[in-house]
Amino acid sequence: MSSAAHHTADPDRLWSVDEHLEDVLTTVRPLEPIELQLLDAQGCVLVEDVMVPLSLPPFDNSSMDGYAVRVADVAGASEEFPASLEVVGDVAAGAADPVRVGPGQAARIMTGAPLPPGAETVVPVEWTDGGLGEGPVSGMRARSLAPEGATGQVRVHRPAEARAHVRASGSDVQAGDLALKAGTVLGPPQLGLLAAIGRGTVRVRPRPRVVVLSTGSELVQPGEQLAGGQIHDSNSFALTAAARDAGAIGYRVGAVADDADTLRSTIEDQLVRADLLVTTGGVSVGAYDVVKEALSHVGDEDEPGGGVEFRKLAMQPGKPQGFGTVGPDHIPLLALPGNPVSSYVSFELFVRPAIRTLMGLPDVHRPTTRAKLVCDKALTSPRGRRQFLRGTYRDGEVRPVGGSGSHLVAALAQADSLIVVPEDAESVESGTEVEVVLLG
Amino acid sequence: MSSAAHHTADPDRLWSVDEHLEDVLTTVRPLEPIELQLLDAQGCVLVEDVMVPLSLPPFDNSSMDGYAVRVADVAGASEEFPASLEVVGDVAAGAADPVRVGPGQAARIMTGAPLPPGAETVVPVEWTDGGLGEGPVSGMRARSLAPEGATGQVRVHRPAEARAHVRASGSDVQAGDLALKAGTVLGPPQLGLLAAIGRGTVRVRPRPRVVVLSTGSELVQPGEQLAGGQIHDSNSFALTAAARDAGAIGYRVGAVADDADTLRSTIEDQLVRADLLVTTGGVSVGAYDVVKEALSHVGDEDEPGGGVEFRKLAMQPGKPQGFGTVGPDHIPLLALPGNPVSSYVSFELFVRPAIRTLMGLPDVHRPTTRAKLVCDKALTSPRGRRQFLRGTYRDGEVRPVGGSGSHLVAALAQADSLIVVPEDAESVESGTEVEVVLLG
Incomplete structure (x- = not known):
């Protein structure tokens, strides 16, 4: 596993967004195929060439x-x-x-x-x-x-x-024809064709089971009263929904308090139903950063590939990130920062492509486009960091919503896209052409 | 109900696609809202303005x-x-x-x-x-x-x-601000915002429950052996998947034989879990067209709005269609033709918008675009019928796949769009600009 190779690397090294993404995508492998009933295979990727066993229609x-x-x-x-x-x-x-x-x-x-x-x-x-x-x-x-x-x-x-x-018999498809080739994503018409040629089940890569847990002693379940210093847990909801949106079966685990033993045993419990684990919070440089504490040393020397590496990324938001594998089956784990906007942007950039890689989908990334930036004052961005600002895109133009502060969860709910400010830009004027990630 | 008003209309009248669609969309009403847990509300439409009860962050x-x-x-x-x-x-x-x-x-x-x-x-x-x-x-x-x-x-x-x-306290949102307005579709960031402001549940229109059943004594479950004159049921699979794709909870009922009593009692059984019923087959002019036979007279004089009307549409494929309401709660029912391509095209044109209307979504239709037709020989189309041909769209160009024969289920599985040939065209040359429905 590639994360193991990096395990002894310099913890202060700044990783680029692309390096981190490549590490994730070369470590995560497509799930083993299973035979599923047709309607359970919706949205999944076929792993076999399916031939027509009997011509359609079978008779004049x-x-x-x-x-x-x-x-x-x-x-x-x-x-x-x-x-x-x-x-x-x-x-x-x-x-x-x-x-x-x-x-x-x-x-x-x-x-x-x-x-x-x-x-x-x-x-x-x-x-x-x-x-x-x-x-x-x-x-x-x-x-x-x-x-x-x-x-x-x-x-x-x-x-x-x-x-x-x-x-005429055989005027639609002939016995021996290729009905669908391996790699096809099974939507309604493809499932209809499989049924028409008599297939009751089909061999596909299953939907990944993604377990989402947030960490933080300050987190309280929505609907419950806040005491001093507390906030409501939102990450586990947003990211479970985002995992489902990406095609996964999302399991939301409630917020876990900042205690390394509790976190470790919760993760061990969840491993049985996880193809991928996502945590939020506890990955930075604080004394209570429990994810870092609990998982940095999980890798057993006898289990090659185990262990989670924590690193700094040249991006904003989302600088602190963890990635590696846990447990005897080396289940991949992405540890995202705890701030709601940071974790959501990190999910879009790293977790969504990981989920789609597990599914074996041909296209794992969100579509991007070029757009003309329209804003009242120039956007500023720290040199050396790739910045992702929330925007609204329409007809070739993109407008920022909210500021660059990573806690602007309200603005995130208005955005439909991410405006990418590259590492070498410190300021971007209105009218400049920028790259935009379309969140669809 | 509008279908009742048409009930005594001339059965030989040719309805335009737009007239039929309008009848469907004025009859189908958005579902009554219910209070759902956040993750159960994913993809649903909010029916209330949600205000911020407490500033975020709640403290410096x-x-x-x-x-x-x-x-x-x-x-x-x-x-x-x-x-x-x-x-x-x-x-x-x-x-x-x-x-x-x-x-x-x-x-x-x-x-x-x-x-x-x-x-x-x-x-x-x-x-x-x-x-x-x-x-x-x-x-x-x-x-x-x-x-x-x-x-x-x-x-x-x-x-x-x-x-x-x-x-600073309140730097993200202030108590009393509008967090999300009624009509918002709840995706991951919106659910995150609701959780962040402490909402454990939210009032939305639920996903419609759509019951799909195919009819035909010739239909055999995929995976089972065909006897003479039989084919495999594919419509109930394709349309259940399409209903889910449109946002509904899809229930597939197996194929029902061509017997009016059986069909009537199956539909009565299913009414308890249906917000919308979709049938395929049995809607044309044959002596065994069981859907027509079973449902034409279901409307009780004492139940205004009941009854299904069968009509001919000026379209190809998909000429024979039925629409109306059934049961004491007047559950809408769309009776589609039995041919797999006809039923799929009919679903896209009429059932999908009906599902999205039930959900209260702002945009019920597939996106359309204009594209340059690229084909070896001119497309022909019957005058007075709006024809929908299967195509593949890319970069402003659309190419037909398969022929106009409505039984080409294999070609449908390759298509990503429908090429619209309007009523007044009998032939469309390569290079002509045409309307294209993007099936996405």
Whole structure:
């Protein structure tokens, strides 16, 4: 694991955003595939080429409600000189052994029903008198109300070419064709195709189970009263929702107090249901930074790849970050800073791509675009840090919302994008073209 | 209900796509709001203006790990001539009753901890010797490993202005401010804000429960063997997935055979868990079109608004459609044609907007764009019908996939858009600008 290789590195080294992201994405591997029921596989990535086992449609069938007839029997038919045929029965959809159509005969046929033996073409019911002996009809009467419709005579008012209104066996897909290739993301039409070719289950990478826990003795559950010095826990809610939004199954663990033993045992408990762990808070340089304290030494010498490394990133917000693996199965863990805006921006930049890598998705990153910055006064940014400011994007322009203070959770709720101020910029004037991450 | 008004209308009247859609969207009303736990409200629409009950942050607090001091005590401090202060204790995050800082004193303070009484500013730990009596440090040692850090002397190497590294009470949001307005869609940052201001639950329109059932005696569950004349049910899978994709809770009911009594009792059973019902198949002019047969007469004279109307739409695919309400609570029901491509296109055009209307979402339609058609030969379309062809869109160009035959379920799985050929066009040449619905 790459984090192990860095384990003895200089703790004061400043990592670039790209270096940290690369470390995360080279350590996190796509989850092992499992066989899932179709509707459980929605949004997942197929890991096998799926071939068509049986052509679709599997048999010649009617594309209309009408009458299955022989071509010669309706040649030259018109409303004035209709062809009068004997109705020998109904062919409903699902009919296993349809009635045979001989010369001078017709079978009443329903959309999707197999073309019966002897029949060469289908005339729609609207081209006939529907067996009523009068003019053209607009449809059939329900079989249950008028069973006599399957017998008697029908007058056909128009001729039909051979195989008119017939969907040929194999005209959609042929047995042996590639239906879907490995790597396809399964949305509704793909699941429909799999069902259509008879697949009840499919082999995919499952949704990752992401356990989110926030840390901090100051945190109180929303809905409960605050005492002095306390605030409400918001990170575990925002990040569990963000994990779900990224495609994961998100489990929210309540806030954990700043006690290393409690945190360590909580994480050990959660490992059984985690493909990825996300913590917030306790990663900086304070004396009570419990995540750092609890996890810095978790790596066992006998377990290669274990251990979480804490580092400083050349970014704002989100400078302190931890990353590594924990437990005997080396479950990846991202330790994010505790400030709500810092943790959310860190989630977008590092955790979301990690989740999508676990899923095996082809595109793990949010889309980015270039936009013209529109602001009242120039944006300032510390040299050497990549800054991510919250913005609203529309029609090629982006406007900052809120300030650069990382605690502006209210402004974050108004933003739809992140404005990227690169490391070498200390000031960005209104009108400058900037990179924008679209949060969708 | 508008469908009732149309109930006696001419069954042969051709409805435009827009007329049918308008009928659906004026009949379907947003669901009644309920109070939900935050994480259950993800993706839902807020129905109340949410005000901030308590300013954020609720108290002045430190934005850094460092020392809370008086300004005068560190004035003029430098590495050569540091200010030496007595450390009177720690102020951790969550501290209810922090130690008082007097002249010549400092309290070690953690990020997020309340600024203690007497202190006027915060110096980051990196501007001090961390109490070790040597040069500048890069952080604090964990309290559990070095409890002596909360006592002794600290040397401060730089002065600090009043309230430096202090986040002022109310600097994020003020009590009485509008946090989120009614109509906001609750994504991760909005849920984070609600948690931050202490809201444990929130009043939203719930996700609609959408029951999907396919009809047809020819339908067999995927994974099971086909007998003669049978095909696998795919609609109930594709449309349940599409309902979930639209934001609903989708319930898939297996395929129902073409028997009106069975269908009627299945629908009656499902009503208890349905905010919307979707059926496929059985809506055309055949003698076994069971949905039409079962539901055309469901409307009771004593129940205004009940009953489903079956109609012909000026579109391809998807000409036969049913719409109305069923049951004593007048649950809306959309009866789609049975062909997989017809039903999927119908879902996109009519059911998805209905689901999003139930949710109260501001934007119920898929985005559309204009694109240049690129194709080998001109597309043909029946005059008077709005045709929806499956396409792939990229960079302002759209290419058709598969033909216009409505049974091409394989091509549908490759498409990412629908090419709209308007009613008055019979042929569209390559290079023409066309309207495209982006299926996203």
